Amino acid sequence: MSQDDMHGYTVAYEREELQFPVYVVAFTGACLATVGLALDNVFLIALALLALGFAYYNYPLLETGKQRIGCGQYGVFAEGLGIISWRSIKAIELKQLDVRGSIDHELLIMLEDPLERALLVDWRRRPFYRFLMRLPWSLKGSVIRIPLDAFDRPPEEIAQSFTRMMGFYKR
Incomplete structure (x- = not known):
């Protein structure tokens, strides 16, 4: 079973705000690389690699x-x-984090079993070229944290849908 075969409540990244900074950083990195190679400046090439690495991630x-x-x-x-x-x-819980005056939302999924036993299908093996790219989750102990602010649905709706479906299917 692949990720494309999943049906039910699904969420994607937001379409508008998130793309612009990635394009700007990639363009800036390409410009810095071009100028750095033309001037043979190692500092500019290093800055270009950092910017392009950020865009790749x-x-x-x-x-x-x-x-x-x-x-x-x-x-x-x-x-x-x-x-x-x-x-x-x-349990599934929505947590609000106050970060420098801005409120970020995280979905916390607390596991009863170790991750290896909790997974029905393991997609952690990724192609090499995607190994250094962003993932929409992180694992801390037995808690999976999913930052929700980058997604195309409101955090409260996502948490409510996950909790509702857990109550329905976990019976």
């Missing part, structure tokens, strides 16, 4: 419309992670 933000996280009858899925079975999920 954030390239998935440009792939709008592709499902990144979601849930269905089998459990919760996330790109680059796999499908976590409903029976292995202890």
Whole structure:
């Protein structure tokens, strides 16, 4: 089963705000690389590599419309992670973080089992060229953290849908 076969509630990255900074940084990196090579300036080439590395890491933000996280009858899925079975999920919680006056939202998925046993399908093996790209989740102990502000749906709607589907399928 691949990620494209998943049905149910799915969420993609937002289409408007996130693309612009990635394009600007990529363009800036290309300009710095061109000027650095023309002037044979190692400092400019190093800055260009940093900018292009940042753009490469954030390239998935440009792939709008592709499902990144979601849930269905089998459990919760996330790109680059796999499908976590409903029976292995202890709780799903929406957490608000105040970061420098701005509120960020994270979806916390607490696991009852270790990740290896919780996964029905393991998508952690990625192609080499995608190894250094952004993932929509992080793992801290037995808690999977998913920052929700980059997605195309409101954080409250995402958390409510995940919780509602967990209550329905976990019976």
